[in-house]
Amino acid sequence: MKINQLIHKVIGRRQDGKNLRNVRNERFKEFALSAEKTFKEFAANTPGQIALENNHGLIVAKGGAMGGFDERIVEIKYGATPYEQITEFADPDNMFAGTKKRLLVSDGARLFYERTDTGSVYCLLYPSKTENLRPIESVIILDVINDAANLNKKRLPKKHWKYFTSYMHVTSLDGSPTYLDEAKVFWLRISRILIVDGKSQPRKSIKWLLSILSVALSVGLSGSLLFGIQYYFSLTVPATQIDNKSLQPSPIPRPSHWPETTIVSNHIVTNNS
Helix, strand or coil, X not given: CHHHHHHHHHHHHHHHHHHHHHHHHHHHHHXXXXXXXXXXHHHHCCCCHHHHHHHHCXXXXXXXXXXXXXXXXXXXXXXXXXXXXXXXXXXXCCCCCCEEEEEEEEECCEEEEEECCCCCEEEEEECCECCCCCCCCCEEEEEEECCHHHHHCCHHHHHHHHHHHHXXXXXXXXXXXXXXXXXXXXXXXXXXXXXXXXXXXXXXXXXXXXXXXXXXXXXXXXXXXXXXXHHHHHHHCCHHHCCHHHHCCCCCCCCCCCCEEEXXXXXXXXXXX
C-alpha cells in the first residue's frame, strides 16, 4: 500500500512539472500575441523615437524577423539602413576588371526573447553595427525570466524597452545618446553577462567587487596584526615603567679592603688607613 502511494506521488510530481512547463509555454504565447501592440505603444511614448524610426524603421515580429514561423521567439529590432556609397574594384584580384559601387549598411539593434525547453525566457540585446564598426560585445544577456507571466505585465517589458532604446542610441551611427543613455549602457556592460568572441564573460561588477574586498581584507588584516603586536608589547613592558633612571647602569660594588684614592693635579694620592 505504501509503495503504491509513493508511486502515485512521484507520478503526480512529474505530472505537475509537465503541467507547469505547459503553462509557462502558454504564457509566452500570450506575450507573443500581444507583443506588437505592447512595443508599438512603448515606441509612441519614447522621446527621440521618431528619428530612429525614420532612419531604420521598427519591426516587432512574433516568431522572429526571419519568416515569423518560430513560436519560441519574439524579436523587436530596428532595420538596416544604408549610410554611405563607396567605389571599389569589381574583382580584388584583377585590377583591370573595372570598378563597382557598393552601399555600406548599418544594422539596427535587436531586443530578442527566446523561450527555452523549460519554459523560461532569455532576453538578449544585440547592438547596432556596421561592416567596419561594432562594439566589443556581440550580445548582452539582459534578463532571464523564469515565468513568462511576468512578461504579460507591462512593467518588465517596458524596462527592457528602455534599455533597448538606450543601447540603440549608443551603438548606432545615427543615435543621439544622452548622458543617461550612456550611463545605462555602461551599467549593462559591467552588471550583465556579455558574449565576446562567442564566449561568455563574467560580470565586471563582480570582478571589481572581489578586487575591492581582497584589498580591504589585506589592509584590514595587516592593520589588525600591527595593532595586535603593539598591544602585546604595551602589556609586556608598560611605558610608565621606562624612565631615565631605569636606563642608568648600576654602580659596580667596591671591595672594602681597597685603599681610597684621590686625584690631585694629575697625581694619584693613596690614603692608607
